[in-house]
Amino acid sequence: KQEVTQIPAALSVPEGENLVLNCSFTDSAIYNLQWFRQDPGKGLTSLLLIQSSQREQTSGRLNASLDKSSGRSTLYIAASQPGDSATYLCPHNDYKLSFGAGTTVTVRA
Amino acid sequence: DTEVTQTPKHLVMGMTNKKSLKCEQHMGHRAMYWYKQKAKKPPELMFVYSYEKLSINESVPSRFSPECPNSSLLNLHLHALQPEDSALYLCASSQDPRDHYGYTFGSGTRLTVV
Numbered sequence: 001k002q003e004v005t006q007i008p009a010a011l012s013v014p015e016g017e018n019l020v021l022n023c024s025f026t027d028s029a030i031y032n033l034q035w036f037r038q039d040p041g042k043g044l045t046s047l048l049l050i051q052s053s054q055r056e057q058t059s060g061r062l063n064a065s066l067d068k069s070s071g072r073s074t075l076y077i078a079a080s081q082p083g084d085s086a087t088y089l090c091p092h093n094d095y096k097l098s099f100g101a102g103t104t105v106t107v108r109a
Numbered sequence: 110d111t112e113v114t115q116t117p118k119h120l121v122m123g124m125t126n127k128k129s130l131k132c133e134q135h136m137g138h139r140a141m142y143w144y145k146q147k148a149k150k151p152p153e154l155m156f157v158y159s160y161e162k163l164s165i166n167e168s169v170p171s172r173f174s175p176e177c178p179n180s181s182l183l184n185l186h187l188h189a190l191q192p193e194d195s196a197l198y199l200c201a202s203s204q205d206p207r208d209h210y211g212y213t214f215g216s217g218t219r220l221t222v223v
Binding site: 096 | 115150151152153154157165197199201206207210212213214215217
């Protein structure tokens, strides 16, 4: 069974700091990788999609990298803001999404 | 239209009631999914529909009955639920079940069983 590990489980930082969120998979057969954020009680919002032929993807202050050989992905958030407070998820995609526990981020004003 | 729309947003039902959750997308996606999410837990897959046919049922109790009347619509029929079924129910869609393209999620239905 595919397992997704997200480190750290929780993160609390002052506004302006850069964030590094890590994701690893037991099955290194990684296809497209999609990072999501989820606000409490809400649905999932797609942040970035790294296609299997790519090594990274950028959108504004967000940058996600993918190392298929090691089965790892990292999400970088530059100059964090209180609005970045949410849970971040990086499910494994193999015809269905398998989720880890996520990283809960709190950015203090 | 790049959204998945779920209705209702909130639902409170008794254990003897019958209700339905609705999910709609107009992106031409051919795969649609139901996920269940308990508080402070990640989403768990319930059902996958591929080209309007049920392709995956993750051993979900029969009190949950999915239906895909057409390529844009996905329903989840609920009957005789238990209080432990209270959760956020998320619908998602993707372009084609045979590839690994991105998923679009709806905002969810918050279900409370009393």
